[in-house]
Every structure is written in structure tokens, then in C-alpha cells.
Amino acid sequence: MAAKIDLIPDGSVTSAAGFFAGGTYAGLKTQGDGVLDLGILLSERSATLAATFSTNRILSPSVTVSRERAERGSARAVVANSGCANCCVGDQGREDAVEMAALAARHVGVDPEDVLVASTGMIGVELPMALIRQHVGNVELTAEGGHDFARSIMTTDSHKKDLAVSVELDGRRVTVGGAAKGVGMIHPNMATMLCFIATDATAEQDFLSTALSEAVDLSFNMIDVDGDQSTNDTVLVLANGAAGGPAIQPGTAAAADFQEALTYVCTELAKELVRDGEGAQRLIEVQVSGAASESDARVAAREIASSSLVKAAVHGRDPNWGRIMMALGKSGAQMDESRIKLFINGIQIVHDGKAIPYSIDAVVGAMGGSEVTFGVELDIGDASARAWGCDLTEEYVTFNSAYST
């Protein structure tokens, strides 16, 4: 972590001032100890809003409704459910998304148009609105409710994913908290990557949008579990200014520090999503350096982190560098084969495009940990990028071949 950012112990989306959240069990998922499936995140005042959504051509109406409302650039609350994606259900889906937002708005006492909505779970099943009508009033919103909110958006995640950091901007301490769930289509039908970020910084919409784009480009856009993309992906940030002070000005030191905090929160959550990938036993980090351009570095890192063969090799602790070269070449990034260097957890195994003598035992041993790092030095430029994936295991196939039936 950069020196200026402080991790807040036990942090969540309600670590930032002026945010309240909570979750309840409404019966959308199988009941169990601590299972929640309906949550609300509320700002005490109107918050500047920036958001990004799935680019899938098939979208949940929960996404299309939120996307329309996000154009206003501000919001008060988000209501989210797990257990049902509200997708591929015809016109009913939009009616239900609008009603769910209205129910939450009435409960927390804000304008329905100021409420965004997110859904994650089974595709092709209508939202059980009777349950949502019955239970939305049970969502107790508190300044300590961030963890419950994080729990309410889980599908097959093995644990909730949230954190918060603080950073000093022009003498004021500002907090950025976030909660996320699932990843891409890794949890099949239980589609969707959702991430909600709450900050008490003061920010105008243009600045916040740019900051979110940059953070997402370096985090959620650089992870891959199975190459699929859900119909419901949503990442949004609410900035309510409760920390006080003027709006962050682009190009200032405060802007850079805020960016660092936002990117840190997104990156940690993104890595957590991959680490918790279906059947995953290891996190793979790919570091590409010496690329001719940033876009080359990004596509090369992503292609390696996304390769089924690389993922399977990591599962088997197999330093199968031919697969890394294959994925690298397939990326289309500019390269000179005779300059390429490869490293596994810091141990060099390829120099100038050819294998060099190395201890197989040392490399296999290094690949036995919970994180495996592939370093790729292209040595033709100055650009670099990082991407993350997880290993491909038999459990992934077993889980995904025996899901709905």
C-alpha cells in the first residue's frame, strides 16, 4: 500500500461518514446461518454518482434502470438483492426493478428516482416481489451495517468481501469503503460481479467518473476467472462530501491521492474476487513490463491471466512456460521473441526467448503457495501492466457442470 493510505480495521461501505447500510433475509436464497439476500446502502445526503455496467447485449433490467438513473450523476441509495438476476424475464423485469427501487425509497424516505437497483443470481427467473415487498422494511440501516450489506449481495461467494481505507486530502481525512461479490460469470447463473463504493470525499461528477474509470481499468478490467461476462455487472461509487472541504480538483495532489485510495480499494476487492473464484486454489498475478505501449502491456497481461492452459498449469504447479509464450504471442502485443524474459515468482526461467537452466524443484516449490506471480519482461519499451487470474481446477468443472439440474 502506498504510504499515504491507511487501511481501516474491519472497514466496510459504512466506514465513510454519512453512509448507512443493512441487509435482511427475504427468502430469495436458501436459508442458513447469517444468510442475507436483500440490502440497502444509503447516503444521508445526495451523493455524486459514477458507475460502470456490463457491456453484454443481454442485460438485466436492474442494470438498465440503474444505468438510466446514473445519467443524473447523483443518487441517495442502492438496493441490491442476491438469489435472482432479474434477467431474461421479459417486460416484467423492468417493472420489478422499478418497484424494488420504489419499495426501498419509501422505506428510507427518499425519491424513488434517487435509488439504484442491482440484482444477482439465477437468470430466467422473475424476482419474487411478494417476498421483497414483505421484507424490505426489515432492512435496518445503521452506520455499522456495512458488513451486513456486503453479506446480502453474496451468491456462491465463500465469504463477504469488503474493506475501507482513509487518506488525507488537503488536511482532511477522507474515507473510501467498498463491498463486492462474485466475479463475472464464474458463479454461473448466479451471474455477476457487483461492487459498491462509498466515500465521504467531495467530488464533482466528471472527476468521479474519470477516477472510477481509471480505477476499474486497473482492477476489475484486469481480472479473469473464466472469460465470461455477466448480464448484471455493476460497479458504482457514491461520493457524499460528508468529510467536508471543497470538491477535489483534477490534476492536484489531492486528486492523485484520492485516485490512489480508490484504485487500492478496487484492486484489493478485484483480487479478492479472483482468489475466491470457483474451485480456485491459487491467485495468479501477471506482471508485464518493457512493453511498447500501455495497451500492449494490458492485453498481454490479460491474455496470459485468461488462458485456460496457463490456469490449468498453475493448478498442477507446472512451470509450463511454453503456454505463457503461446498466450503472450496470441495477445498480438508488439514483441521481439529474442528479447523476452520470463520469471516465475522471481525465478528467471527464460532469457532472450529461450529456456535457461533453472531448478525445476525450486520453481515447482514456489508455485505451491497461494499466489503465483508470472513476470514477463518484453524489453522493447517502458509500459507495464498487471492482471490477475486464478487456477483452473477439476472443482471448477464439477461445480459448473452440475449447477442447475
Place this chain on the structure above:
Amino acid sequence: MAAKIDLIPDGSVTSAAGFFAGGTYAGLKTQGDGVLDLGILLSERSATLAATFSTNRILSPSVTVSRERAERGSARAVVANSGCANCCVGDQGREDAVEMAALAARHVGVDPEDVLVASTGMIGVELPMALIRQHVGNVELTAEGGHDFARSIMTTDSHKKDLAVSVELDGRRVTVGGAAKGVGMIHPNMATMLCFIATDATAEQDFLSTALSEAVDLSFNMIDVDGDQSTNDTVLVLANGAAGGPAIQPGTAAAADFQEALTYVCTELAKELVRDGEGAQRLIEVQVSGAASESDARVAAREIASSSLVKAAVHGRDPNWGRIMMALGKSGAQMDESRIKLFINGIQIVHDGKAIPYSIDAVVGAMGGSEVTFGVELDIGDASARAWGCDLTEEYVTFNSAYST
């Protein structure tokens, strides 16, 4: 098969007149009953040549040497080895590819520049040239040697893949035979999809190139096993004119019939590659119709056939149509969700974008066969396309996670 094309019983690359082929065991692979690893395909006369190669930025020198020689538009022979990809081995790789071609040329008595070369197998290992020098002379070229040639290019393929068809063009019977192996990077390190087609038709280079492009676009470019692309992929066709007659003229009935034969051979071989995919138990055929454009139909079909989640669902005989919708939407093809219809082996399960009542038992039963067909009717245009994939099984992961070490 179209009415005019006749399948030749026990056909191979030597079914076409004027082609000779053979294979031998040179010690590049583990010895075993019927194992061959070095083969030559020879035309008795100069043949018109068209070829396509991997677009991976990391290429085997066997590919780069062949690609340069293919620019001449004609060739006499191809020498191919399995067990070693001749890739990522530095400058030695090019020297070895050139020498392997020269050794084959001397053995069959043709100009070395008229010989193309192909390699498939382990990446990062130099060709064992001493073995190739010693054994190339043992390749016995005969008019019945097509099957041995097909066997000599196998890596982890479970069986050889070849066939031949004949078609009457302007009163003359013309034969098109082909041999193929492996698929993409499915056989890891044992990289590579190779396909060699031999025809006694008379064709000029422009026509042959266009015909091959069209056939490959409808066959090898529409299959997916694991989304990876090898460093050694090669598809080439030799047309030696031994059947007699003038060169096929573009736009004529003969051109259309030849195209049909060539596409048929490529499609059957492509499907055979997928069917033999690592760990695969089922062939998946995706038929997209009613698309706004051919490119939309193609990308939609390919995206569905390539989705890990769709592949895993087929493995589990799970009619998980949400995943098909997800993959379809991810393709970016133009669509109107409310018009989409989905069929599994002819049984409709989605109408106008929503699930309709169907018998789960009937669909699960239909998915138990060796082929599963997904029909996707977009209902917004006239374009259609087909793509093929295989199911994703635990065996794929097991095999690929325990390969080289």
C-alpha cells in the same frame, strides 16, 4: 453431404491422383504400436499452393519458413514431424526447419525451396536433427501412404484424422483428400492444429487461396476447444491438376462444386478435431440463424461454442440456457432480446426471450448423446452460421494440469 459430393471409402491425402505420402518412426515421440512421427506428402508434379498460418506473434520457425515459401504459390512436398514444435528455441529453429526441408527434398528428389515444413509437439525443445537426418530416408512414399502420413502428424490425438471426397467438375471426377491433427492449444505444448489437403483439381493460385479462405472460415475458424491458439497452426492445400482439364474458373458451377467439396473436407476434419478434444465427451454444434449480418451470426455462434460455462453445462447435461443467453449477449452481435428463440437438439426452450414450459427430462435426455445442438434464432435478419465446440470436463483439467512435470 450435398448430392454431388461422394465420400471415398477409406480416403486419405493420397486418394487424389498424383500424390504420394508416407511416414516413419524417427524417435521423436515415445515408441509404440503403429507410432509414426515423421511424414512426407509429395505431388508428382508442381502443385498450386494455398496456405493459412497461425496469427500468434510467437511462431515456430517451421511456420515462418513455410509462410515465406508459400508466397511462391506452388510447391512439390511437405515434410512434417510430431513430438517437437520447433518453437522458442532461438536461431537454431530456423536452421533446423530449413535443414529438415532440405533433407526431405533430397530424399524425394525435388528442389528444397519446393518443400514446406510443419512441426507439432513440445515448445522450447530443439528438433533432434540427428534423428531426422538418420530416419528421413526411411519414409517410403506410395500412393497408399496417406494414412501413414496422417498417423505421423498425431500428437495426443486418440486416432488419425483423414478422409477424401470426389466431385464431378465439367465431366471430370476430381478428388479432394485431407489429413489433420490436434486442435489449437488443446494438446498443450503438443501445440497445434495442422491440416494438409491434396487435390488433383486444376486451379490457379488466386482461386485456390480464395477457396481455402472460405473453407477455413466455415470450418477451422469456427471451432473452439479452449480458446487458445498455437504457435504452429498450418492449413494448406496442394492442387496438382492430375485429374486433367482446364483451371477452375471463379464464378462457374465447377467452382461452386469444388468449393463445396473443399469446405466439406475442412468441416469434417474440423469437427473431428473438436470431437477428439482433450477430455471431450460431446460435440457441441451451435446454429445461429436470423442474424442481421453474417459476421454477427459468426461471432454469436463462436462465442457460445467457446464459453467455458456453456461447455461445462453440456458436460453435465444441464440445459442451462441462461449461460447461452449470457454468451450470446457477450458476443456483441445485434439482437432484440424479446425475439430470441433457443432450441436444444430441436426442442424449443426459450421463446421471445423467455423460458417456455418444456420437459426437463426430454432435454436432459437429448443432451446425453455424443452431439448436442444449440439452435439460436435471432429473428432480425437472414444471416446464419455454425460453430463447434466440445464439452469441458474434469479430464481436460486433470490432463492439462499434469502435463509436462
